[in-house]
Amino acid sequence: FGIFTELKNWSTVVRNSRKDRQARVKITSEGMKALIILNGDYSGTSQKNLLGVNADGECMRIMMKYSEVEIVRNALDIEKAVKKYCEEHKDTKPKRIHFHYSGHGVESDMVQIDPSQMIDEKTFLGVNPTGGCMIGCSGELYSVHDLKIELLKCNPDKLTLTLDCCRSSGMPQRGNERYVKLRHKEPIKIADQLKIAVIYGTSDLHTARDANTFTQELFKVYQEMGEISILQIVSKVNKSWQDRFIFHQICKHDIIEAGDNWKCYMWPNPDSFKSNGNIENDTDTMMVDTQEDEGQEDRNAEMRSMKDMMNILMEKVVSLENGQDGPRNRKVPRKQE
Numbered sequence: 001f002g003i004f005t006e007l008k009n010w011s012t013v014v015r016n017s018r019k020d021r022q023a024r025v026k027i028t029s030e031g032m033k034a035l036i037i038l039n040g041d042y043s044g045t046s047q048k049n050l051l052g053v054n055a056d057g058e059c060m061r062i063m064m065k066y067s068e069v070e071i072v073r074n075a076l077d078i079e080k081a082v083k084k085y086c087e088e089h090k091d092t093k094p095k096r097i098h099f100h101y102s103g104h105g106v107e108s109d110m111v112q113i114d115p116s117q118m119i120d121e122k123t124f125l126g127v128n129p130t131g132g133c134m135i136g137c138s139g140e141l142y143s144v145h146d147l148k149i150e151l152l153k154c155n156p157d158k159l160t161l162t163l164d165c166c167r168s169s170g171m172p173q174r175g176n177e178r179y180v181k182l183r184h185k186e187p188i189k190i191a192d193q194l195k196i197a198v199i200y201g202t203s204d205l206h207t208a209r210d211a212n213t214f215t216q217e218l219f220k221v222y223q224e225m226g227e228i229s230i231l232q233i234v235s236k237v238n239k240s241w242q243d244r245f246i247f248h249q250i251c252k253h254d255i256i257e258a259g260d261n262w263k264c265y266m267w268p269n270p271d272s273f274k275s276n277g278n279i280e281n282d283t284d285t286m287m288v289d290t291q292e293d294e295g296q297e298d299r300n301a302e303m304r305s306m307k308d309m310m311n312i313l314m315e316k317v318v319s320l321e322n323g324q325d326g327p328r329n330r331k332v333p334r335k336q337e
Helices: 002-029 053-063 078-089 144-154 214-225 230-243 296-318
Strands: 032-038 068-073 096-102 105-108 110-120 123-126 131-135 141-143 158-164 178-181 197-200 252-255
Touching (some): 068 078, 078 141, 096 144, 144 158
Parallel strands (some): 032 068, 032 096
Antiparallel strands (some): 105 131
């Protein structure tokens, strides 16, 4: 009987644990919303129909099972579908909105112009969106940038997007509409993209400041930490700015990760740290190559001198923050000869 009693108690524990787990899932899923747009039927346009979209939708629906999911199929105008969704959820303030799109896409490099729409006598106004776009089942383009702007109107705590579509350039011209084709950009090979890490000192469509610059803040972080994982630079620099109540600028990176291809890469000296075979995204788990050489003391003295110089420069630069600070892309008029 002792064994049966023990099994009964164990069964009760399992049931209670399952109930607790289900309760936690329910709590964490509150306010989790998802909009899934599946465009596969492009009949009447120059685009081919897509057969894999339905399978994409089922996969995403299963992964989003703890969210309030709305699925839109074959949206003729993606912009209208998104705006309708945002209007219905504008006052909900969800914890997270996830947007998924499967369908045709394009990196639009064709700017449609209308001679009747001009900013001034020398400047035409572009009619269609450019850059990364999704293609509605009617052939209408919807900019990914405009998509982000619209979804943010729901005021989510987090906004995530998965875009399963082409990003190649070019769109066929239609009718007698006039277009300007932007300068050709050569695609970078996949193998070469895995080699490239780009860190932008500011975010899309924002200016870079001339005081408390990205480079200066990166140097400040470097002084405090020494060599740093390249994957941590953006996080550390943005946190350093925020700790000093500098909120007008954030940096971001464009790094394609495949396994651990960038995990052990250190800035600025890739050879200054060695992996211990179980490296994490924290400098505490990295082994430092402590091999000394005769010039170590000289380098330490040079670093201290650079630090003192940087502190003096920072004090002078900060004084410009409220006065002469401004965009780095400000145009300076040339002197007349």
